[in-house]
Amino acid sequence: MNQISRRHILGSGAALIVAFTARPSLAQEAKLPGSLADTPMLNGWVRADADGGVTVFTGKGELGQGIRTALLQVASEQLDLPIARITLIAPDTKLTPNEGYTSGSHSMPDSGTAILNATAELRGLLVDAAATKFGLPADQLTTSNGTVQAPDGRRIGYGELASGVALDRKARPGVKLKDPATHSVIGKPVPRIDIPAKMTGGAAFMQDMRLPGMVHARLVRPPTYGATLLSLDSTAVEAMPGMLKLVRDGSYLAVIAEGEWQAIQAMRALAQAAKWTEGTPFPDQSKIFDTIRALPAKDTVILDKKAELPANLRTISASYRRPYGMHGSIGPSCAMAILEGDALTVWTHTQGVFPNRAAIADLMKMPPAKVRLIHVEGSGCYGHNGADDAAADAALLARAMPGRPIRVQWMREQENAWEPYTPAMVTEVSAALDSTGKIVDWQYGVWSNTHSNRPGNGARLLPSWHIAEPLKPQPPTAIPQPEGGGDRNGIPLYNVPNARVVSHFIAEEKLRVSAMRGLGAYTNVFSIESFMDELALAAGADPVAFRLAHLTDQRARDVITLAADQFGWTKGAPLPTGHGRGFAFARYKNLAAYLAIAVEISVNRATGAVRLVRAEVAIDSGQAVSFDGIRNQTQGGVIQAASWTIIEQVTFDRAGITSKDWRGYPILRFAAVPDAVTVHVIDRPGTPFLGTGEAAAGPTAAAIANALADATKLRMRELPLSPERVKAALAV
Amino acid sequence: MIALNINGHEHQLDIHPSTPLLYALRDTLHLHGAKYGCGLGQCGACTVMVDGRATYSCLIPVAALAGLKVRTLEGLGDEAKPSPLQQAFIDEQAAQCGYCSAGMIMRAQALLEANPTPTDAEIRTQMQTNLCRCGTHMRIIAAIKRAAVTMASLKEAVR
Numbered sequence: 001m002n003q004i005s006r007r008h009i010l011g012s013g014a015a016l017i018v019a020f021t022a023r024p025s026l027a028q029e030a031k032l033p034g035s036l037a038d039t040p041m042l043n044g045w046v047r048a049d050a051d052g053g054v055t056v057f058t059g060k061g062e063l064g065q066g067i068r069t070a071l072l073q074v075a076s077e078q079l080d081l082p083i084a085r086i087t088l089i090a091p092d093t094k095l096t097p098n099e100g101y102t103s104g105s106h107s108m109p110d111s112g113t114a115i116l117n118a119t120a121e122l123r124g125l126l127v128d129a130a131a132t133k134f135g136l137p138a139d140q141l142t143t144s145n146g147t148v149q150a151p152d153g154r155r156i157g158y159g160e161l162a163s164g165v166a167l168d169r170k171a172r173p174g175v176k177l178k179d180p181a182t183h184s185v186i187g188k189p190v191p192r193i194d195i196p197a198k199m200t201g202g203a204a205f206m207q208d209m210r211l212p213g214m215v216h217a218r219l220v221r222p223p224t225y226g227a228t229l230l231s232l233d234s235t236a237v238e239a240m241p242g243m244l245k246l247v248r249d250g251s252y253l254a255v256i257a258e259g260e261w262q263a264i265q266a267m268r269a270l271a272q273a274a275k276w277t278e279g280t281p282f283p284d285q286s287k288i289f290d291t292i293r294a295l296p297a298k299d300t301v302i303l304d305k306k307a308e309l310p311a312n313l314r315t316i317s318a319s320y321r322r323p324y325g326m327h328g329s330i331g332p333s334c335a336m337a338i339l340e341g342d343a344l345t346v347w348t349h350t351q352g353v354f355p356n357r358a359a360i361a362d363l364m365k366m367p368p369a370k371v372r373l374i375h376v377e378g379s380g381c382y383g384h385n386g387a388d389d390a391a392a393d394a395a396l397l398a399r400a401m402p403g404r405p406i407r408v409q410w411m412r413e414q415e416n417a418w419e420p421y422t423p424a425m426v427t428e429v430s431a432a433l434d435s436t437g438k439i440v441d442w443q444y445g446v447w448s449n450t451h452s453n454r455p456g457n458g459a460r461l462l463p464s465w466h467i468a469e470p471l472k473p474q475p476p477t478a479i480p481q482p483e484g485g486g487d488r489n490g491i492p493l494y495n496v497p498n499a500r501v502v503s504h505f506i507a508e509e510k511l512r513v514s515a516m517r518g519l520g521a522y523t524n525v526f527s528i529e530s531f532m533d534e535l536a537l538a539a540g541a542d543p544v545a546f547r548l549a550h551l552t553d554q555r556a557r558d559v560i561t562l563a564a565d566q567f568g569w570t571k572g573a574p575l576p577t578g579h580g581r582g583f584a585f586a587r588y589k590n591l592a593a594y595l596a597i598a599v600e601i602s603v604n605r606a607t608g609a610v611r612l613v614r615a616e617v618a619i620d621s622g623q624a625v626s627f628d629g630i631r632n633q634t635q636g637g638v639i640q641a642a643s644w645t646i647i648e649q650v651t652f653d654r655a656g657i658t659s660k661d662w663r664g665y666p667i668l669r670f671a672a673v674p675d676a677v678t679v680h681v682i683d684r685p686g687t688p689f690l691g692t693g694e695a696a697a698g699p700t701a702a703a704i705a706n707a708l709a710d711a712t713k714l715r716m717r718e719l720p721l722s723p724e725r726v727k728a729a730l731a732v
Numbered sequence: 733m734i735a736l737n738i739n740g741h742e743h744q745l746d747i748h749p750s751t752p753l754l755y756a757l758r759d760t761l762h763l764h765g766a767k768y769g770c771g772l773g774q775c776g777a778c779t780v781m782v783d784g785r786a787t788y789s790c791l792i793p794v795a796a797l798a799g800l801k802v803r804t805l806e807g808l809g810d811e812a813k814p815s816p817l818q819q820a821f822i823d824e825q826a827a828q829c830g831y832c833s834a835g836m837i838m839r840a841q842a843l844l845e846a847n848p849t850p851t852d853a854e855i856r857t858q859m860q861t862n863l864c865r866c867g868t869h870m871r872i873i874a875a876i877k878r879a880a881v882t883m884a885s886l887k888e889a890v891r
Contacts, residue, residue: 063829064827064828064829064830064831064866065828066828191822191825192825192827194830195821195822195825195827195830196811196814196822197811198827198830198833199805199814199818199821199822199827199830199833199837200765200805200806200808200809200810200811200814200818201763201764201765201804201805201806201810201834202810202811203764204830205764205767205830205831207764207767207768207831208758208764210762216759241748259747259755259759259760260755260758260759261747261748261751261752261755261759264755264771328865329829329831329865330767330769330775330777330829330831330832330863330864330865331767331768331769331777331831332768332769377829378829378831379767379829379831379865380828380829380831380865380866381829382865409768411771412769412770412771412772412774412775628825632825632828632868632871633828635867635868635870635871636828636866636867636868637867638867639867639869639870640865640866640867643867661770661772661774662770662772662774662775662863663774667863667865668869669860669861669863670855670856670857670859670860670862670869670873671856671857671860673867673869673870674870675870676870677870
C-alpha cells in the first residue's frame with residue numbers, strides 16, 4: 001500500500017472515531033454524565049465477577065496524583081463493596097474506555113463521574129436481580145459489604161447475582177446515587193493503595209518493569225534541534241561487551257544491549273563516534289520576550305463587554321512575563337515494547353494510551369488495531385513530558401529486534417534537552433478605576449505558543465524528527481475557550497462592566513513546547529492576580545477586600561474568606577522584618593476548582609533569596625472524595641509552583657539548551673521549602689467533581705509576587721523571582 | 733567476579749568492576765527500590781546506605797564496595813512488615829508519585845541511625861541532596877519526625 005492511500009485510510013479511520021464519539025443519534029436523549037457521554041456502554045466501565053468482586057475500568061492513569069484510590073472510593077461507595085474486592089483496570093487500549101488524556105484536572109469530572117454513575121447503576125441492577133430471586137420489590141432490599149439483604153433476613157452475594165446482570169447495554173441517564181449524607185467511603189479517610197509498595201521496594205513503576213528476555217536500549221540524540229548526522233564510525237561500538245544491535249534510521253541512533261549499564265556505555269561511545277551538523281540556532285535568551293512579542297500572532301477576542309465609562313478614571317498598565325519551564329520529573333521517561341508477529345505491545349507512562357497509540361501506529365505505518373498501549377505508572381507527571389516519545393522509541397526499537405521486550409529509558413540530559421517545555425509567555429494589561437475605587441475597564445492580552453503539541457499524529461513524536469523519512473508535521477493549534485490553552489484563565493472572574501481580552505496565538509515555536517500543569521492559567525493568574533494587587537494599592541484598598549468587592553460568585557467568596565481568616569489576614573500578628581504577605585485567588589479554567597491562598601514570605605536582602613515561609617490555602621473542588629488526596633495535591637501544587645516562580649527557567653544559548661541537569665535547572669530543595677502549607681477543603685457533597693491537581697499553580701505565583709511587593713515595595717513582573725533578579729532590583 | 737554484601741547477603745556477580753552499584757542492584761539483583769534519576773549525584777533518587785552512610789548508588793562503582801555493607805530500601809522491611817521509617821512514610825502519606833521515596837527513606841534512615849533525635853533544621857540539611865518534584869517535602873519531614881519517635885520507643889521497649 002502506498003503512503004497516500006495508507007494516510008487516506010488512517011484519516012478516514014480517525015474521522016469515523018470522531019463521528020462515533022459525537023453520536024448525533026444521542027442528541028435527543030439526555031446527556032450521560034462524565035465520560036459515559038463518550039463511552040456509554042456499561043460493560044466498558046464495570047463487570048460483576050462470579051467471585052463477588054467487581055472489576056472497574058478507567059481510561060485515566062495514575063500519575064502520582066492518587067487517582068486510583070479516589071476512583072476506588074467512588075466505586076466502593078456506590079457498590080457497597082469493600083475496596084479490597086474491587087479490581088481497577090488501568091488505561092489499556094485493549095481493555096478500557098478511551099478517555100483521551102489524563103490531564104487538565106479532568107480525571108474526577110470525567111472518569112470519577114462515569115464510574116460514580118456506572119457503579120451506582122450496577123448496584124441497582126444487582127438489587128433488581130436479587131429482587132427477582134427473592135420475589136420481593138427492589139425498594140425493600142438493601143445492600144452492604146457485597147451482599148443484598150431482604151427485610152426477612154435473606155441475603156445473597158453479588159457473585160451469585162453476577163450472571164443475571166446484563167451490562168452490554170447503554171448506561172441510563174439520571175441513575176440514583178447514594179444520599180451523600182450516608183456516605184461511608186467518599187469523603188472518609190482511605191490511605192492511598194499504591195503507597196505501601198512504593199515505600200518498600202515493590203515493583204511499582206514503569207521503570208521497574210521486567211519481562212523475560214528483556215534487553216536494554218539507549219538513544220543517542222543529536223546535540224540540538226535540527227542537527228543531523230554527518231558521519232558515524234560505529235565499528236568499535238558494535239564490538240563492545242553485551243552489544244546486541246546498533247539502530248540507525250537517518251539521524252535516529254540507538255543501541256540495544258543485554259545489560260543496562262552496557263547499553264549506557266555503548267550509548268556514550270556511540271555519541272563520541274557520531275559527528276553532527278550544527279543545527280538550528282536558538283534565539284537570544286536575553287531578548288526572548290521581545291522576540292515572542294514580535295512574532296506573527298493570530299488574534300482571538302475571547303471577551304468583549306461594553307459599558308459606558310464614567311469620567312475621572314485612573315488608568316494603570318503592566319506587562320508580565322514567564323520564561324520557558326520544564327516538567328522535571330525525577331524519573332526520566334521510560335517504556336518497553338515487544339513486536340510479536342505483526343502485533344506491537346507497548347508499556348508506557350503516557351497520559352493518553354489511545355491518542356498515543358494513534359500516533360505510534362502512524363509513525364510505524366501500522367494499523368492501530370495491531371498496536372496495544374498499556375499504561376504503567378511512571379515518575380510523577382505534570383504534563384506532556386518525554387513519556388509519549390519514549391513509548392515511540394521503544395516501538396521503533398522493538399521493530400529492530402522482534403520478539404525481545406525492549407526497555408528504553410532516557411538519560412537525565414536527554415529528558416531536560418528534549419522534553420516539550422511550557423511556553424514562555426507575555427501578558428499586557430491595562431485597567432481603569434472609577435472615583436470609588438471600582439474597576440470599570442479591563443483590557444488584557446496574552447501572547448503564547450500552543451499549550452498542546454500532544455501526539456495523535458506521529459509527526460509530533462520526537463523520533464519522527466530524526467528518522468530518515470519524517471512524517472509531515474501538523475501545524476500547532478490553540479485549545480479553544482472555555483478551557484483555553486495560552487488563554488486559559490485569561491478572562492478575569494471579577495465583575496468589570498467594560499472588558500476586552502485578546503488571545504494572541506503564536507504558531508512559530510522557538511523551543512519545543514506543549515502542555516504543563518495548568519497550561520496558560522499559571523501565567524494568566526500570575527498576571528491578573530498581581531495586577532489586582534497593583535489596582536488595590538492604587539485604590540488604597542486592602543487586597544482581600546478589593547477582590548471581594550469585585551466578586552459575586554459565592555463559592556469564590558467562600559474560599560477567599562476562608563483562606564484570609566485562616567491566615568489571620570485582618571487579625572494576625574505583625575510579620576517579622578523582611579517578611580511580607582500576599583494573597584491570590586482563581587477558579588481554575590473559570591469552570592473548575594476554586595482556590596485562594598494567603599502566604600508569608602521572607603526576603604534575604606543580602607542574597608535576594610525569596611522563601612515561601614507558610615501558606616494557608618482554601619480549595620473547593622466540588623464533592624470531595626479524598627480530603628487527604630486534595631490536600632496532598634494542593635500542597636504539592638503550591639510547592640511546585642513556588643519552585644517555578646522563585647527559581648525556575650529553561651536556559652539556552654545560540655547552540656542549544658544549557659539547562660541539561662539539576663545544576664542547570666535547579667528546583668526547590670528541602671532547605672527552601674515552607675515551614676507549613678495548610679490546606680482547607682470546602683466540601684460540596686452531592687455536587688459535581690471539579691478536579692484538583694492544577695488549581696494551586698497560578699494563585700501561588702501571584703501570592704508570592706504580591707508578598708514580595710508587600711515586603712520590599714518592589715513589584716516584580718517577570719518570572720522567576722530569582723535571588724539575582726531580586727537582589728539587583730533591591731539595589732536600584 | 734565482584735563480591736557484594738547487600739542487605740546482609742553475600743553475592744558474587746559477574747559484572748564489570750566499573751558498573752555503578754545502581755545497575756548491579758536493579759539490573760542484576762532485581763532490587764528496584766533505588767531509582768535512576770540523573771546518574772550525576774544531583775537528585776538522590778538512587779540513594780542507598782553503604783556502611784551506614786547515605787551514598788549515591790548511581791556514582792559508586794561496585795569495585796569500590798569490597799568489604800562494605802550495602803543496605804537498600806528492601807533491606808529495611810517489606811509491604812507485609814515495613815520498617816518504622818517506612819511505616820511512618822505510609823502513615824503520613826508522604827508521597828505523591830513515590831519515585832523519590834526510596835532515596836528519601838534511605839537518606840533519612842542514615843540520619844536517624846546517626847542522630848536519633850534530629851531537629852527540623854538537621855532533617856532539612858540532611859535531606860537537602862534529595863529532590864522531590866511533586867512537592868511532598870513537608871510530609872517527608874513529618875514522617876522522619878514520626879519515625880524518630882517510634883524508633884525511640886522501640887529502643888525503650890527493648891531495654
